[in-house]
Amino acid sequence: MKLYFTPGSCGLAAQISLREVGASFDLVKVDFGTKHTVEGDYMQVNPKGFIPSLKLGGGEIITENAVILQWIADAHPGAKLLPPAGTMERYRALEWLNYVATDLHKGMAVMFSGFIDGASKVRFAEGNLAARFEYVDAHLALNDYVLGDTFSAVDGYLYNVLRWPVRVNVDISDYTAIQAFMRRMEERPSVIAALESEGAAAKYQP
Numbered sequence: 159m160k161l162y163f164t165p166g167s168c169g170l171a172a173q174i175s176l177r178e179v180g181a182s183f184d185l186v187k188v189d190f191g192t193k194h195t196v197e198g199d200y201m202q203v204n205p206k207g208f209i210p211s212l213k214l215g216g217g218e219i220i221t222e223n224a225v226i227l228q229w230i231a232d233a234h235p236g237a238k239l240l241p242p243a244g245t246m247e248r249y250r251a252l253e254w255l256n257y258v259a260t261d262l263h264k265g266m267a268v269m270f271s272g273f274i275d276g277a278s279k280v281r282f283a284e285g286n287l288a289a290r291f292e293y294v295d296a297h298l299a300l301n302d303y304v305l306g307d308t309f310s311a312v313d314g315y316l317y318n319v320l321r322w323p324v325r326v327n328v329d330i331s332d333y334t335a336i337q338a339f340m341r342r343m344e345e346r347p348s349v350i351a352a353l354e355s356e357g358a359a360a361k362y363q364p
């Protein structure tokens with residue numbers, strides 16, 4: 159199995175889950191600018207040009223973070239990374255996965271965009287993102303992990319995305335439940351190893 163990723167971006171979530179289930183995988187680094195890897199043209203792997211992609215042993219390629227995370231969970235049911243398919247708990251987990259993928263991940267992507275000027279980004283952060291962080295913070299004030307008491311695939315994705323605000327000058331240091339969540343996540347061997355493999359700072363700095 160191969161995980162195509164770029165350090166510091168949204169491939170961290172899949173890597174955390176792969177490590178949580180004890181999967182054996184290789185990391186293939188994608189150059190954002192050239193869309194190339196050591197193997198050649200990344201567009202042949204994922205014509206959308208996005209990371210992450212997960213290439214399975216049989217050659218099938220899965221794209222889209224929220225789908226990759228579901229595949230990892232479903233292929234390793236013993237790890238209980240997501241509730242079983244068909245249950246109401248699974249739909250609750252999917253609500254969160256979708257929220258992280260759309261409102262948070264793609265919301266944060268606005269802040270990295272080269273097409274949007276600085277003043278617009280500030281307005282967007284204050285007028286849109288702040289409410290998303292407040293919602294997550296209020297939820298985490300009542301729950302150690304997104305789905306309750308135990309870690310799930312959603313947590314790795316949320317952790318991944320919440321490492322980004324500081325990089326775009328969005329201050330989330332006052333969200334105390336989010337800060338506690340980040341520290342909790344950084345105690346997990348999967349997170350420590352994934353950060354190390356990306357050459358990322360081991361600790362999230364608010």
Ligand SMILES: N[C@@H](CCC(=O)N[C@@H](CS)C(=O)NCC(=O)O)C(=O)O
Pocket residue numbers: 167168169190207208209210221222223224259267
């Ligand atoms: N819909 C995709 C989006 C993934 C995505 O936005 N990936 C970003 C990194 S976090 C990317 O590959 N950006 C490359 C680029 O914009 O050139 C998913 O949910 O997996």
